[in-house]
Amino acid sequence: MEHRKPEKPKMNKNYAEINKLASFKKFKNKKEFVEFVKKEDIRQVYKEGTLQYVDLLPHNDFVYGISNRPSTPIKLVVSLVISKSIWK
DSSP states (O other), X not given: OOOOOOOOOOOOBOHHHHHHHHHHSXXXXXXXXXXXXXXXXXXXXXXXXXXXXXXXXXXXTOOSSOOOSOOOOHHHHHTTHHHHHHOO
């Protein structure tokens, strides 16, 4: 059995590059822009031998936003300590 190199997948259009090129053109209407996008066949580059998508995770000490109030003391709420202190 002969080893064959797998076919490269057909990549999606690179709309970032197409829009960059289109920004230098002076289109008079939407129809001209649509025709330009259909005519330009700029595709995303297939990176051979590497992962297509790299997962970028934040550092362990990264915090989303700033807390604006203290957290609820769940342990005290469940054990009814807070409700006993309120009704005394």
